Amino acid sequence: xxxxxxxxxxxxxxxxxxxxxxxxEAAGVATLEMTTASPFVFAPGQFNMLYAFGLGEVAISISGxxxxxxxxxxxxxxxxxxxxxxxxxxxxxxxxxxxxxxxHWPVKDAEGSDVVIxxxxxxxxxxRPAMYYLxxxxxxxxxxxxxxxxxxxxxILYRRELETWRRRLDLDIAVTVDHAAADWRGNVGVVPAxxxxxxxxxxxxxxxxxxxxxxxxxxxxxLRDRGLTTHQIFVSMERNMKCAVGxxxxxxxxxxxVCRDGPVFRFDRIAPLFGVREI
Numbered sequence: 001x002x003x004x005x006x007x008x009x010x011x012x013x014x015x016x017x018x019x020x021x022x023x024x025e026a027a028g029v030a031t032l033e034m035t036t037a038s039p040f041v042f043a044p045g046q047f048n049m050l051y052a053f054g055l056g057e058v059a060i061s062i063s064g065x066x067x068x069x070x071x072x073x074x075x076x077x078x079x080x081x082x083x084x085x086x087x088x089x090x091x092x093x094x095x096x097x098x099x100x101x102x103x104h105w106p107v108k109d110a111e112g113s114d115v116v117i118x119x120x121x122x123x124x125x126x127x128r129p130a131m132y133y134l135x136x137x138x139x140x141x142x143x144x145x146x147x148x149x150x151x152x153x154x155x156i157l158y159r160r161e162l163e164t165w166r167r168r169l170d171l172d173i174a175v176t177v178d179h180a181a182a183d184w185r186g187n188v189g190v191v192p193a194x195x196x197x198x199x200x201x202x203x204x205x206x207x208x209x210x211x212x213x214x215x216x217x218x219x220x221x222x223l224r225d226r227g228l229t230t231h232q233i234f235v236s237m238e239r240n241m242k243c244a245v246g247x248x249x250x251x252x253x254x255x256x257x258v259c260r261d262g263p264v265f266r267f268d269r270i271a272p273l274f275g276v277r278e279i
Contacts, residue, residue: 012095012245013161014051017072019089025157028078029122030087031063034097037128039069043104044129045264049244050074051096052085059241059259060086062100063124067136071203074098101244103264105130105208105247106234114142114200120149120191120211124157126236126263127210127230131165138170143200149191149215151178153184171200191215195222199230202227210236220267229270237262237270 021033042062051057055082058080064073078084086095107130115134119127127146134144146165150156156175166173176187176196187194192215207223209216216235223233237258242250246260254273256262267274 012098014049014057014098016094017097019091019093019095022091026155028087029075029157030089031073031075032086032089032095033064034072034095035181036070036072040072040100041069042066042100042174044107045104046099046100046102047126047238047241047244047263048072048074048097048099050076050082050086051098052082053094053096055085056082057096057098058082058086059101059128059238059244061238061263063125063128065132066129069224073142075122077122085193085199090154096181099244100258103262105236105264106206106266107133110206111137111140112142113119114145114202114205116143116147116195116198116200116207116223117207118143118147118191118195118207118209118211118214118223120219121151121155122150122157123211123215126238127208128158128161130208131161135168135171136163142204143172144170145174145200147174147176147191147194147198149194149211151179153180153186174198187206190218192218192222194233195219195226202232205232207233208236213274215218220235220274230271233267234264234268235267235274236264 017034019032020035047059047061049057050060050129062073063075076086078087117127165171176189209219240250241259242248244259246257251258
């Protein structure tokens, strides 16, 4: 069984994985599916280091279903040399993988509570495994809410999953875009603006938030206005992760290292530093 936890000798050596399926999600965004020879175990919210041979490696959140241990799935946006090379890969390509690394969403601890997930842009990738887990264990939770915001209809990721989830009567799914043409029939506006419209019990709820930091800042403010405390809000930070084991120092965030102590943090742990660009 492939676990690759931090501290394992094998975790520092990239393992070759073959890409078996590629799905283009949007311009410059691709979901890569790799089939493993042995079970790959991870927790929702964790990430892997993906190595493009000859170029380098980059930290990418795992975006697949944690119950499907024979597959490893990542959604990659082309923003640099390494991520660009990964996003252009085709079936049959081989990449190096080491991981999983980092903390995870507290989905097991949330049993018996409402769960509100708020994602912006590519931030839906790190929360998708949490959605899979919550749905697979639907009877253990109260309300499950997913609010997702994208720049435009063309930037919406995982359209098929979103449509499938929206048809369920036991999930509350809302999608919004920053701007759209006249033929768009959905919500227009920033995703934090949806929070006052949703129903959940603030005394018995947690929130999982991932997206651009400015979006997370306004989302947290809206959640606080709805009665959630900083102990009930969890955020995924992905600042400048390079080594995945807290040695290089690139992702230091005050006293914490995002790769080692995160990427998922309970918000009260980082609230004093959140939004400070220089940290």
